[in-house]
Amino acid sequence: MSELSAGAIRRKPLVVQYPSLLIFLGCLALFTVAVTVLSEGFGIGVISTSFVKTLGKTLCLCLVALAMDLVWGYCGILSLGHMAFFGIGGYAIGMWLMYARTELIVIESLANQALPPTAQEISDGIATQIFGVVGASEFPPIWAFSHSLTLQLLAVILVPGLLALVFGWLAFRSRVTGVYLSILTQAMTLALSLYLFQNDSGLRGNNGLSGLQNLPGLGDVPQSVVSVWFLWASALALGLGYLACVAIVSGKFGSVIRAIRDDEARVRFLGYPVEAYKLFIFTFTAILAGIAGALYYPQAGIINPAEIAPIASIYLAVWVAIGGRGRLYGAVIGAAFVSLLSTWFTGGQAPDVNLGFYTIEWVNWWTVLLGLSFVAVTLFAPKGIGGLFDLITAKRSPDRHGADLGPDAGALREKEAET
Amino acid sequence: MSALLEVSGVSVSFDGFKAINNLSFQIGNQELRAVIGPNGAGKTTFMDIITGKTKPDEGRVVWGDKSQSLLAMSESKIAQAGVGRKFQRPTVFEDQSVSENLMLALKKSRNPFSVLRFKASAEDAVRVEELASEIGLSGALTRKAGELSHGQKQWLEIGMLLAQDPKLLLVDEPAAGMTPSEREHTTDLLVEAAKTRAVVVVEHDMEFVRRLDCKVTVLHEGSVLAEGSIDHVTSDDKVIEVYLGR
Ligand SMILES: Nc1ncnc2c1ncn2[C@@H]1O[C@H](COP(=O)(O)OP(=O)(O)OP(=O)(O)O)[C@@H](O)[C@H]1O
Ligand SMILES: [Mg+2]
Numbered sequence: 001m002s003e004l005s006a007g008a009i010r011r012k013p014l015v016v017q018y019p020s021l022l023i024f025l026g027c028l029a030l031f032t033v034a035v036t037v038l039s040e041g042f043g044i045g046v047i048s049t050s051f052v053k054t055l056g057k058t059l060c061l062c063l064v065a066l067a068m069d070l071v072w073g074y075c076g077i078l079s080l081g082h083m084a085f086f087g088i089g090g091y092a093i094g095m096w097l098m099y100a101r102t103e104l105i106v107i108e109s110l111a112n113q114a115l116p117p118t119a120q121e122i123s124d125g126i127a128t129q130i131f132g133v134v135g136a137s138e139f140p141p142i143w144a145f146s147h148s149l150t151l152q153l154l155a156v157i158l159v160p161g162l163l164a165l166v167f168g169w170l171a172f173r174s175r176v177t178g179v180y181l182s183i184l185t186q187a188m189t190l191a192l193s194l195y196l197f198q199n200d201s202g203l204r205g206n207n208g209l210s211g212l213q214n215l216p217g218l219g220d221v222p223q224s225v226v227s228v229w230f231l232w233a234s235a236l237a238l239g240l241g242y243l244a245c246v247a248i249v250s251g252k253f254g255s256v257i258r259a260i261r262d263d264e265a266r267v268r269f270l271g272y273p274v275e276a277y278k279l280f281i282f283t284f285t286a287i288l289a290g291i292a293g294a295l296y297y298p299q300a301g302i303i304n305p306a307e308i309a310p311i312a313s314i315y316l317a318v319w320v321a322i323g324g325r326g327r328l329y330g331a332v333i334g335a336a337f338v339s340l341l342s343t344w345f346t347g348g349q350a351p352d353v354n355l356g357f358y359t360i361e362w363v364n365w366w367t368v369l370l371g372l373s374f375v376a377v378t379l380f381a382p383k384g385i386g387g388l389f390d391l392i393t394a395k396r397s398p399d400r401h402g403a404d405l406g407p408d409a410g411a412l413r414e415k416e417a418e419t
Numbered sequence: 420m421s422a423l424l425e426v427s428g429v430s431v432s433f434d435g436f437k438a439i440n441n442l443s444f445q446i447g448n449q450e451l452r453a454v455i456g457p458n459g460a461g462k463t464t465f466m467d468i469i470t471g472k473t474k475p476d477e478g479r480v481v482w483g484d485k486s487q488s489l490l491a492m493s494e495s496k497i498a499q500a501g502v503g504r505k506f507q508r509p510t511v512f513e514d515q516s517v518s519e520n521l522m523l524a525l526k527k528s529r530n531p532f533s534v535l536r537f538k539a540s541a542e543d544a545v546r547v548e549e550l551a552s553e554i555g556l557s558g559a560l561t562r563k564a565g566e567l568s569h570g571q572k573q574w575l576e577i578g579m580l581l582a583q584d585p586k587l588l589l590v591d592e593p594a595a596g597m598t599p600s601e602r603e604h605t606t607d608l609l610v611e612a613a614k615t616r617a618v619v620v621v622e623h624d625m626e627f628v629r630r631l632d633c634k635v636t637v638l639h640e641g642s643v644l645a646e647g648s649i650d651h652v653t654s655d656d657k658v659i660e661v662y663l664g665r
Contacts, residue, residue, distance in 0.1 A: 252537045255519050259512045266510045271498035271529045280531050405514040412514055
């Protein structure tokens with residue numbers, strides 16, 4: 001047995017197997033340091049605090065895109081509901097942020113009374129403050145744990161995880177695949193958002209949760225500093241998330257899920273319980289999405305049910321497709337590129353184009369441009385932006401006369417594959 | 420000889436068309452069996468039933484010493500119980516390398532959590548190398564399966580079957596698209612495999628079947644038409660009429 005081929009079979013250290021891992025983590029670290037140095041809070045103040053927040057939020061979107069790539073690009077499950085998990089993560093942390101900060105405000109305002117306020121008075125005060133907008137003055141049961149940061153942080157992981165586990169179990173057990181599964185996930189996120197829109201959902205209806213940028217007890221710390229903290233936290237989460245995803249996809253587990261993506265029936269005949277693998281990936285990525293959301297919304301400052309609208313999850317799939325499905329850095333690049341570009345266009349910074357007879361205002365036309373780019377990428381550059389790296393490494397697509405790499409709906413297409 | 424697999428009185432119809440009609444079949448622990456029959460006789464459907472892909476309308480499929488019914492089991496459970504299958508059209512994982520394909524098939528725990536922790540040991544690597552040389556793909560371990568020729572894919576799939584180390588091997592037209600010398604090699608492999616397990620080979624090519632030198636079951640319109648040695652069945656009038664006499 002030759003050294004060389006034995007090495008090819010046995011598992012090598014992650015970084016050797018995945019050279020892009022080191023490059024990615026290096027770039028991420030460099031980016032974080034650079035932003036910190038240029039920030040108002042910790043550095044020379046070249047970058048505004050609001051832009052630091054935009055960058056921090058972008059890192060969170062990269063994390064949820066990573067999750068999407070794992071579930072769709074690697075396992076072939078085109079979930080169009082992952083932004084629901086992202087939103088749930090945001091709501092879970094938002095409840096604590098809102099509760100704890102309102103509690104401080106109420107205690108302060110009651111401090112001047114002759115008698116020290118009772119616990120009931122404080123609780124009522126908080127409830128009136130938070131739920132006044134929806135005409136309620138009592139805590140709905142869903143807020144039972146909102147006083148505890150630990151419990152709400154647990155909820156960030158457990159609620160998306162359990163929802164995905166139950167939903168996935170029902171769907172995969174009945175062998176729902178392909179388009180039907182996508183529709184089902186859209187229905188899930190739509191139902192959730194419609195439910196949250198109701199005033200009696202207990203989560204303030206269409207007002208959502210707000211003021212999330214203010215960290216309870218840290219009122220004196222300026223946003224310029226808080227924004228950099230969140231950037232660090234987001235970068236750390238993205239780095240760890242990337243590491244976890246690489247660990248999953250690089251080994252035999254990755255081999256199994258890619259096999260499921262291309263031909264799940266064949267995987268079953270090898271004795272693998274396909275449903276269990278799908279459920280694992282679906283749940284794991286839902287948790288990743290939840291964590292990403294929990295870091296995103298404190299930087300956004302506000303979350304409302306519109307964030308969970310079905311279109312959000314479709315955008316997520318578009319980012320991953322534009323970045324390049326089935327390669328982790330592709331998802332990250334796609335999410336960063338498209339969401340930053342989107343911020344630029346919709347923020348009114350992009351100069352309008354005057355055609356004489358018509359003026360293209362990018363605020364309105366950006367979505368059209370995005371849609372067209374999506375179509376163009378799908379048709380002409382299926383490897384997405386990530387495919388550019390194949391030009392450097394001189395990797396080619398196989399010549400299969402148009403045949404996909406497997407019979408399943410999620411299977412890689414000829415032009416997405418590498419020889 | 421106790422039976423490893425016993426199929427009795429099985430029927431399946433698709434939209435009223437009886438693809439399998441009251442079929443009964445038995446195979447012992449270390450037996451090689453050829454199944455022949457004209458196109459549409461129900462050979463592939465027969466394998467679908469054993470492997471859990473198609474649930475029969477009636478009948479029993481009983482497996483192993485403990486006489487388990489396979490009908491209540493999922494495809495993956497049946498495979499784990501020791502039924503391996505090679506498909507009529509070669510189905511390998513085209514986007515993955517030859518060694519990844521073999522490693523996937525290697526007899527190991529199929530549980531997601533143990534797969535997550537799995538690290539190929541030196542023995543595993545050696546086993547994959549052995550299998551690769553057995554199927555003539557030693558030089559192609561790092562190549563993607565999609566780049567292989569039709570015949571090589573057939574080989575790879577046979578290699579995956581051997582890697583699975585099943586108690587019962589179901590092989591659907593293994594020699595299609597192979598050169599005569601490759602066919603000979605396939606026969607040798609199958610005969611060798613049948614020394615330690617049961618092997619059912621579906622094949623059209625009479626020469627191939629003759630070389631297997633084993634008991635032959637002739638299927639026709641979903642049921643057994645004749646069974647016995649190759650000389651016995653080829654001299655059977657009914658068989659000559661429906662199959663050989665064309
Ligand atoms: N899923 C299905 N739906 C409808 N009809 C089916 C289905 N599967 C098989 N059949 C029919 O059942 C009959 C038996 O098919 P089967 O594939 O088992 O034949 P076979 O003996 O393997 O033939 P071949 O030698 O061509 O491979 C055929 O007439 C086929 O059309
Ligand atoms: Mg057939």
